[in-house]
Amino acid sequence: MREATAREPQLPPGRDRLPAGGLDFLALLARLLRRPRRGDRRLPVFWLVRPPSAADLMTVLRRLVGQGAHRRVPHAVVDVAALPEDADLSTVLRELHRQLCVEAFGAERIRFRHYPLADWLMHQSLNLGVEAEDNRAVLVRRLRDRRGQGTAGEPLAAGAGGDTTTIVSQVHPFVGLAFVPVAFTVIGGFLGIFRDAVAKTMEKPAGDVTLLDQLQTFGDWAKDGMVQTSATAFLLLFAILFFSVMLHVGLFDPLTRKILQIAKGDPLKVMIGTGIISAVVSLSGDGTTTTLIVCTALIPIYLKLGMRLMDLAVVLILMNTILNLLPWSGPTARVLAVMPSINPNDMLRALAPGMAVAIVFVMIVCVVIGIRERRRLGIQELSASDIDAIMRKGERTGDADGGEPDGTAVGTVQKSRVITTVNALLSVGALVLLVLGVFAPVYIFLVGTLLAFLINFPRIASLKAFIDSAAPDVLQTVIMVIGAGVFMGLFTNSGMSSAVAGSMVDVIPASLGSQWPIITALISAPGGFFISNDAFFYGVLPVLSEAGQSYGFSEFEVGYASLMGQAFHMLSPLTAFIYLLLNMTKQDLGEWQRAAAGWCLGIFVCLVGTAVLLGHVSLAG
Numbered sequence: 094m095r096e097a098t099a100r101e102p103q104l105p106p107g108r109d110r111l112p113a114g115g116l117d118f119l120a121l122l123a124r125l126l127r128r129p130r131r132g133d134r135r136l137p138v139f140w141l142v143r144p145p146s147a148a149d150l151m152t153v154l155r156r157l158v159g160q161g162a163h164r165r166v167p168h169a170v171v172d173v174a175a176l177p178e179d180a181d182l183s184t185v186l187r188e189l190h191r192q193l194c195v196e197a198f199g200a201e202r203i204r205f206r207h208y209p210l211a212d213w214l215m216h217q218s219l220n221l222g223v224e225a226e227d228n229r230a231v232l233v234r235r236l237r238d239r240r241g242q243g244t245a246g247e248p249l250a251a252g253a254g255g256d257t258t259t260i261v262s263q264v265h266p267f268v269g270l271a272f273v274p275v276a277f278t279v280i281g282g283f284l285g286i287f288r289d290a291v292a293k294t295m296e297k298p299a300g301d302v303t304l305l306d307q308l309q310t311f312g313d314w315a316k317d318g319m320v321q322t323s324a325t326a327f328l329l330l331f332a333i334l335f336f337s338v339m340l341h342v343g344l345f346d347p348l349t350r351k352i353l354q355i356a357k358g359d360p361l362k363v364m365i366g367t368g369i370i371s372a373v374v375s376l377s378g379d380g381t382t383t384t385l386i387v388c389t390a391l392i393p394i395y396l397k398l399g400m401r402l403m404d405l406a407v408v409l410i411l412m413n414t415i416l417n418l419l420p421w422s423g424p425t426a427r428v429l430a431v432m433p434s435i436n437p438n439d440m441l442r443a444l445a446p447g448m449a450v451a452i453v454f455v456m457i458v459c460v461v462i463g464i465r466e467r468r469r470l471g472i473q474e475l476s477a478s479d480i481d482a483i484m485r486k487g488e489r490t491g492d493a494d495g496g497e498p499d500g501t502a503v504g505t506v507q508k509s510r511v512i513t514t515v516n517a518l519l520s521v522g523a524l525v526l527l528v529l530g531v532f533a534p535v536y537i538f539l540v541g542t543l544l545a546f547l548i549n550f551p552r553i554a555s556l557k558a559f560i561d562s563a564a565p566d567v568l569q570t571v572i573m574v575i576g577a578g579v580f581m582g583l584f585t586n587s588g589m590s591s592a593v594a595g596s597m598v599d600v601i602p603a604s605l606g607s608q609w610p611i612i613t614a615l616i617s618a619p620g621g622f623f624i625s626n627d628a629f630f631y632g633v634l635p636v637l638s639e640a641g642q643s644y645g646f647s648e649f650e651v652g653y654a655s656l657m658g659q660a661f662h663m664l665s666p667l668t669a670f671i672y673l674l675l676n677m678t679k680q681d682l683g684e685w686q687r688a689a690a691g692w693c694l695g696i697f698v699c700l701v702g703t704a705v706l707l708g709h710v711s712l713a714g
Contacts, residue, residue: 167203169193183215233679270576270666274583275315281587282307290588311583318582319575321627324535325669326574329381330567331538333673335523336385337563338545344516348390358473360400361463364408367391368459371409372452375416379527379534380663380670383413388677399470402678404462407689409674411455414663414696415448424621424659427630428652432638435649443653447703451660451696458692515548566676573672581625581667606644610654610710613637614701617658622665630655646711654710660697664689 169192171185186208193203217232281287282304291310292299339345352370356362370390374383387409395402418425420437425444429435523541527534550556583589601612616637620629634655641651662668664686675682704710 167193183212187212267572267576270573271579274580275311278311278314278583278587279308282311287311287587290586294586314582314586315579316582317586318580319578321581322574322578322669324533326571326578328535328538329570329574329669329673331535331542332381332385333567333570334560334563335538335542335545336382336389337566338542338549338559339516339520340389341559342512342516342549344513344520345386345390349393352390352394356394358398360398360466360470360472361460363391363394363398363400364404364459364463364466365456367405367408368412368456371412372416372455375413376419380413380417380668381673382524382527384409384670384674384677388674392677398473400466403680403685403688404466406674406678406680406685407692408455408459408462410663410671410689411458411692411696412452414660414693415451415455417663418444418448418656418659424626424630424656424662427626428634428656431630431634432648432652435652439649440653443649443704443707443709444656446707447700450703451699454695454699455692458695512548516545519544519548566673569676570673574669577667577669581628584624585628606640609637609641609644609646610650611701611705613641613651613654614657614704614710617655618661618697619658621658621660621662625667626662650710653704657697657700657704660693660700661690664693 169189171188171192173180173185176184176188190205190208190212194205217235278287287307288299288302291307292302294310294313295302295306352363352366356366367387371383371387374386388405391405392402394400395405417423420426420429420441425437425440429437429440519541523537526532526537546556550559601616605612616633617629620633624633634652637655638648638651642648663671666682671682674680675685701710
C-alpha cells in the first residue's frame with residue numbers, strides 16, 4: 094500500500110476531509126481505473142456505509158471512480174435518507190442492482206442472473222408456529238410453482254436507457270401443446286401446405302380453397318380434437334373432485350397410517366411400498382384413479398421423510414405402464430378392436446409372463462432408489478406419537494401435500510364412523526363398476542361426486558369453500574387435456590399424423606420382412622410416444638398387420654408386438670392423466686420424462702425379451 098501511496102495520483106478536492114486510511118483507499122481505487130478494458134472481471138467488492146455523524150465522502154468517491162475512460166470502475170450509490178419511509182433492505186438492493194446493471198463501465202454489462210430469485214425469496218413469508226420441515230416443503234412447492242409458471246423476473250434494471258434484466262420464462266406445457274401446432278398450421282396455411290387436406294375436409298377442389306377457408310378449417314380441426322378429448326377432460330374433472338372429497342374427509346388416512354407403521358421412517362421400505370401400492374391400484378386400468386389414490390396416500394409420507402416426489406412420480410408411472418397392458422385397458426382393447434380374430438384370453442396369457450418380468454424389474458428399481466434415499470436421508474425412527482402428529486397435520490390441512498401455505502383447512506362436516514363407512518362403500522363401488530365396465534367412467538365419477546357432495550357437505554357454504562380449494566388442481570389438469578386435444582386435432586386432421594405413420598412403415602426395407610414382429614415392436618416405441626394411441630392402433634397397426642401377413646406372420650404376432658412400445662407411451666405429452674400426476678407431485682414434464690425414460694427402456698427390454706424367449710414374437714417368418 095506504501096508503493097501505491099508513493100505514486101498517488103492527483104486526487105479531487107476534499108481529500109483533507111478523509112479519515113485515516115482514506116488516501117490509501119482512494120489510491121487503490123485509482124489503480125483499478127487503469128485495469129485493462131477487457132481484462133479480468135473478478136474485482137474486489139466494497140460496501141461502504143456512512144454513519145449520520147460522519148463526513149460525506151460519497152461525492153468525492155463517486156467523482157473518483159467516475160473518472161477515466163468510460164468510467165471503468167463499477168459502482169452504485171444509494172442515499173437511504175431519500176428513500177420512502179417504508180423502504181427495506183430489498184429496496185436498497187434493488188436500487189443497487191439497477192445502477193450496476195444499467196452502466197457498462199467500459200466493458201461487458203454486468204449481469205446478476207440469480208438476483209431476481211434472491212429478491213423473490215426475500216419477499217416470502219413462512220409460519221413460525223410450524224415445524225421447519227413443513228416450512229421447507231411449502232417453500233420448495235412455491236419455488237416449483239414459480240418455475241413451472243414461467244415467472245419472469247421483474248424489470249429491475251430499468252434505467253435511462255430503457256434496459257431491463259429478466260429471467261427467461263419457461264414455456265408452460267399448455268402453451269406448448271396448443272400454440273405450437275396452431276402456429277405451424279397457420280404458417281403452413283400461408284405456404285399452401287395443407288391445401289389438399291383442407292379441400293378433402295371441405296369436399297371441394299383444392300384450387301378453390303382460399304386462405305380464409307384454410308384458417309376456418311384449422312379452427313374446426315382444433316374443435317374436433319377438443320371434442321375428442323372432452324370425455325377425458327370431464328373424467329378428470331369429476332375424478333379429481335371425487336377423490337379430493339375422500340381425501341378431505343380422511344378416507345385414506347388408515348392406509349397412510351398403516352404404511353407409516355410398516356415403513357417406520359425407512360425410505361427403502363417406503364419405495365417398495367410405493368411399487369406394490371401402484372401395482373395393486375393400477376389393476377383398475379385407469380391412470381387417473383391410480384394417480385389420485387397413490388399420491389393421496391403417499392405424498393404426506395414423502396414430505397415428512399424428505400424423500401423426492403420425483404421418485405414417486407417415476408415409480409407410479411412405471412407400474413401403471415405395465416398394468417395398462419391388461420385387456421380391459423385402452424391399448425390392448427384397441428388391438429382387439431382392430432383385430433377381432435384375436436382371443437382376449439390368448440392375448441392375456443401371452444402378455445402375463447412379460448408383465449410379470451417387468452413388474453419384478455420395477456420392484457428392483459424401487460430397491461435401488463430406496464437404497465440411494467436411505468444413504469441420503471438415513472432411517473428416521475418414527476414413534477407412535479410421530480405418526481399421530483403426521484396424521485393430525487393431514488387432518489388439519491386437509492391436503493395431501495400439506496395443505497395451503499397458511500395451514501388453513503376447508504371446513505367440512507364432523508367425521509363419524511357412519512359417514513366414513515358410507516364414503517368407503519361409495520369409493521369401492523365406484524372402483525368395482527369401473528373395472529367391470531358397466532357404465533362409462535365419466536358417468537361413474539359424475540354420480541360418485543354428486544353423492545359425495547351430498548353426504549359430506551350438507552351446507553352450501555362448506556361445499557363452496559371445498560370447490561374453491563380444489564379448483565386450482567382441477568383447472569391445471571383439465572386445461573392440459575384441452576391443449577392435448579388441440580394438438581391431436583390439428584396433428585391428425587392436417588395429415589401430419591398419417592405422414593409420420595407412413596414414414597415409419599416406408600423406411601423399413603423389404604429385406605427386413607423376415608423380422609417384421611421385431612420391426613413392429615421397434616416402430617411401436619416412437620409411434621406410442623409421438624402420436625396418440627387411437628392414431629397408432631387405428632391408423633398404423635392395420636398397415637403393419639397387412640405387411641406382416643404378406644411376410645407370413647399372423648395377426649396375433651403383429652398385434653402382440655405392437656403393444657411393446659406402450660413402455661414409452663405414458664411419457665407422451667398426449668397422455669392426459671400425467672398432468673394430474675405432475676401437478677400433484679409438483680414436477681416438471683421434461684425433467685420427469687428424462688428421469689423415467691431409462692427405466693421405461695428397461696421395461697421395453699423385459700417385454701420384448703420375454704416375448705422372444707417364449708416364442709410369442711418370432712425372429713423369422
